[in-house]
Amino acid sequence: MNRKPTRVSYLALAISTALSSMAVYAEDGAKKAELERIEVTARKTVENLQEVPVAVTSIGESALMENGISVMTEVQQFSPNTTLQASRGTNSTITAFIRGVGQQDPLWGYEPGVGIYVDDVYIARPQGAVLDLLDVQQIEVLRGPQGTLYGKNTIGGAIKYVTKEMSGDATFNIDGTVGSYNQRDLKITGQLPISDKVYLGYGYANLTRDGFGEFLQMSQAGQDKENYNKDVSAMRLTLELHPTDQLFFRLAWDKTDDKSNAKGGYRLLPSLLTNAPIPDSVFDSYTSMPTWNKVELEGYSLTSRWDMDDQTSFKYTVAKRDSYSPTNIDFDNTPLKIFDVPAIYDDNQLTHELQVTHRGENYKVVSGLYYYDAESCGQFQAILEVLGQSLGAPGLTREVSGCSNSTSKAFYAQGNVDLNEQWSLTLGARYTRDSKEATVNNGLVFATVYPESNWIPGYVRPEGELVPNVLDDNQDWSRFTPRVGVEYQYSDDIMFFASYSQGFKSGTYNPRASTAEPAANPEIVDSFELGMKSEWNKTLRANLTLFALDHKDRQYISVLPGATSADLNQRLGNIGKSSGKGAELELTYIANESLSFDAAIGYIDSSFDEVLDTDQTTGLTFDKSEHFSISNTPDVTFNIGANYKIYSEFGDFVLNANYYYRGDYVLFEEDSLLTQDGYGLLNFNVNWYSQDGNWRVGLHAKNLTDEEYMIGGYQFVTPDPTAPNDTSKYTPGLGGDNTLIGYYGDPRTISLTVGYRF
Template identity: 70%
Template structure:
């Protein structure tokens, strides 16, 4: 059985110590038996921890993996009070993981300046999210709360060989706990700022010697950081930035023999948190509502409810054909449904309201063959993905409709689907060239097919996605269909060969150097906002990233670890959306082309220093120099191409990030204690690529935690203080105003955008919070 075992060392009572963190053993593709893994984990170690990861889909020490990777164990997550995947960004250099704009569960992910900001159906991510090797195709619901997790791995740089398309920036792997085979039950409760009240229950039970069942349940609740201010929300929840999430997971594991292993896992998440209202940075010219005093307060003319529903089923079968060969099959079926209310203008008027529905389904199959024999190892497989991604949104411009046309309202409706299949075959092998030198060669061939439909039209009424969306509203499908024609019904296919070549030099037992070249691609797509049949640029070819890395993995004695990476990347055929001139404020004219190129180079450094038996320091630093080198557009007057890359910046990518942390462990008659603190700094960054009006200045977050473990090992408690200085920092926004190029800083010269108002909106990260968590394990 493939187990994950945590063994705390340097204590004669088996109590936890921060000086020896988890010994992590991978879940998938292991060539070791359960007994061998357990014996290895039982061996007490001193000094630097041994961390096992599955970055290359096989079990390896993190110090032997020639890939830029950060692994965060369950112990580290708990002791730092990290509750969701977005908080991992502080522990991984050159990484951005943030909640996206008007929702609480949609993820914005960038690594090394590569990602995807727009979460609309049809647009593919640039950073892949995986749960136990199952790919999550859409960003909706990807802000995963941490429940029953063993570790989280962040792989930086293109992962185009083993992980495939849409990992041109990197991959985030969420690895859940495997079962030990013993009866276990734990309960954990948290209370904190803004009336936080969380409950997590996890456990496992052996039904027989071969069959085990595991479960997890979480109820996560918090009042809002702010509120919706207007008085016309009778009967609606006024909380803004609140949290109301339930999550459940059930797992069955069956091991009929030493060579066979089966796992069936089901999970479901319901996020009923309110729609997230933004903060107006400019006064409205159409309403006299004042700019709120708090960045977490807002106004809205939409319902405040919001919903994200996720459900998934996965099946894994593993067969150790021999001591050197393992055959593995992974199946998954996932679906998500998200009706959402996003008020772009954030006023009590229907200036620019966008209620929307996202509806996604995906099925994947992967057959994998792993081979390890002496100086040669191979990971190979076949992969098939079938996904349906549909959606609909209404751009309600009611004030504009009444003012200009004298009608009950004005709405542009856009709907459609972007359905795709992807087939791939891949192989990656590593082999010894000599006692010191080794080489890695990998390749993946992918074939994508996509069918897309887009319906786009202007309706002279105020319409919503469904009947009952607002009280008393009835949607007249026949009338709407007459004004919302199908403007796109097309299909296309793309194929790509993506290689990886690497050379490793093992200078000594504790120092390894590597050099590698890797390529990845983001899938081609159609324009989900296509507006007119006479606009030919509705499809874009795949984006390509070529990356080179030089790295060092090193342990210096028993107390210093230094992992360094230098990288450079060339991002070609960037899918660029240009705004076409329209007839008025109601137009959503857009053109999708491969018009952009960018380059980046940078350094990533991660250090761990054991200053004494009680004190540990950690430091990670990321520095990147990333710029657009070409963005081609067409002059609407002359029809000629011109380069406007000087108006573009790489979004969501600070030049400098660093995190400095310390852990201090001590004990007394009351038990074991671990104190940790960290300071995380992000340099200034823009939120939009073209003519960004939203720039977040550099800021730092100071966090502290004190953890206690009882002498018996049954009770735990943690006090977690986050953002102690109460920094206000932007994580998303909307800009629908046009600055005057003669003086872009003069807001009095801004021209109103879509909806006819000054829509410049920002969303903010969490304020200062204090959380007390208490847990008991049977």
């Protein structure tokens, strides 16, 4: 369904030619430079990247800034076999997959497969997890199950957002950005020493942009017509106390308010019930919904650290986070109320973690206790007004609401011991006990119903419960997740490692349940890795990982046939297993003091091995794995980039370019009608730094060739078996229309940032 052909071959040729030319220049001239040491916190202690036997990518502050990366989803370009994209109808809900493992559906109660962490605080819900980067030190992408140190819901991996620890010096930073589509961004960060032991840090961002497209027809008068616009404000305050060299305290508060419009999707098929044509631009849409949208996030955390001596350290973190997201999703994307879904997500969580780190002469141990308590509630209305009117009713709404409340308690320990000068052993384990209770209300209302009064002007919601309770249940699960690894230090600069690790995604109830169905059991991923961390002549870093994984007890929603097209019958269960194997190669080459190259290459061969379902008529079990594919997972991803520095009396210039390629991938697991062809993004950046280091100017051009690429969608149609050679003919789905919708990534944009550092 991609409408623009990909121009991979000549773009790759152009990039390779440019890199070769730069390499020839480098050989002639500048003095030799060496690789920088990269420190990561992948194992919850600060370590050299090259000493960590984990597949991890780290992108530091300077790389993020010089590449013009302003939002977490752009990090996917630099990490192999990684998908980080904005989900469908909102700007700030994330779809995260690593090595083919993740969670596509963002409905309350479902658990992610990739964990998102801000300063080691787990972000449980995908709403608001597309974080705008503010005062960040580095982003780390940990690939593969992280079940020992990070726990449940990291079966694909973990994304870590690490903010800066303050230095105690007074600083003030301000960045202003203007760009395409009337982009206007302002970021202010800094720190103020209150005393020699107390520091106050602050950050503020206001990020705005017009839409890439517009709503061409709207049934709600007076609504903002911008589609794919941005209107975000974010604030952060941090108070740090350093009473002694051994004690550290940090109290942090952050708040994000996203008022960007709800995103309208692009109709890939003409509507059967309206005469609105398919828009000319993939960023244009139609809607009968309000276009306003809101995501409110707020969090508090307290971190305490006591370095008892040179060997032992204690760390305690308590954090509370709340999010509230009323949203409007027009599934059919027409001016009629064919299939509209207003919804509310309301989440809060409280976490505690006590961690102890101890270093001996030839060993190191990290252990801890973890507690998590969360409430995830929501409601949505599937408004099928046109269908209801055809049945003689004033309207028709399928209303679903409920809560999924959970607690999780865990103990973990992981140690690394040096057996001799070359061999070391890693052993880790985590015991987790989860408890979950869920309620679901589900039923039909023969009227048009919204979540709250005044959702649209003048609407008054009826009092009381409109639909019956169909599920009220609770269940406990426990899991022991191990990690075993062995490392061989071949030389000072080359390490080989092999490991086995296991992770699990929590069991869950179906938030769309129409009957008192049982909960789905946890998903399990077993992963095997064989890797090499190496540096050659202090100028080439080559890190290679080979992996294989088995993904068992996969949770999946099966759509059940109903008596009418108004039925939204779905069943959640553990239906099958999948497997994957692949390779990841990350390269950095320092040609000289001025020129460097980077590459990140990922390959994965993944598929469903078994998908079991039950015939509703005969009661027999059958395998339907031939209808399933791993979603949001290209077989191949790669990124190649070059960075060139020019030192002059007018200041320092940093020029960089990268080409990022993603192979074909499907958007849905079962019989996906939405497939994105392989595409490539070409980006170019020019940065200037004044000689005194106070001023910076950055010019950032992204997606220079203006590629169109799909990152999400909805399908509520099936191909018409009577017309197998005419893909324009489909059997209508829920609501009675051809609902096949695509959402797209950003078009070509150019921006200019001016920054001042004091």
